[in-house]
Amino acid sequence: MPVLSDKDKEYLRDTFRKDLVNDVRVILVSRLSDEPSAPGAECHYCPQTNELFQEVASLSDKIKLELYDAVADKDKLQGLDVDDLPAIIFARDGERNIRFYGIPAGNEFPNVLEALTHLSKGENALSPQAQEEVRKIDRDLHVRVFVTPT
């Protein structure tokens, strides 16, 4: 069953046509099969997340979606350091430091679209002054932002 309505798909297709400039690589790590996984590795939202992002990727040839199964593709995912499933990683220039964990439902979906657009256009939501300060940070930082769908 599709996740996005036909109306949503039409809106997104138009938006992507207008807003996306460069390709954006989206790595989705989840569970792709129904095979039993290790205890604690269940992923109740994986099927819906997989479907959502396949639908989104189908709306623009600039969105390059790569699907990986956390168990079957374990060797390919070495070094990716995925904390949980599903993991949605926006990759560019070899960097993979922009991530969503969990299905981005409700209010979070626009944030996914915003991240896609900014990456594709090379834009940034921070002011020039803030950008300058952030670029100067010379230590590894891990920023986790906990949200809920509503």
Place this chain on the structure above:
Amino acid sequence: MAHAAAMLNPRIRADVVEISEFPKMAQDYQVMGVPKTVISGVVEFVGAVPESTFVSHLKAAVEKLKSPSAPPG
């Protein structure tokens, strides 16, 4: 803002986490209200903040991590 920062600096990793799907993480990080931001385990705040405050928090985290007693990032 976290993702915007990560787009500029590869040393910043930004995760947005739908906490309702990860109850154990909610417990580990004591998430009572959202949004809650935790930076490398040394700085945390609840709620949306102005851009300048967010940048200050990033810089505060850097300073705290420089301390010999700071936990690993």
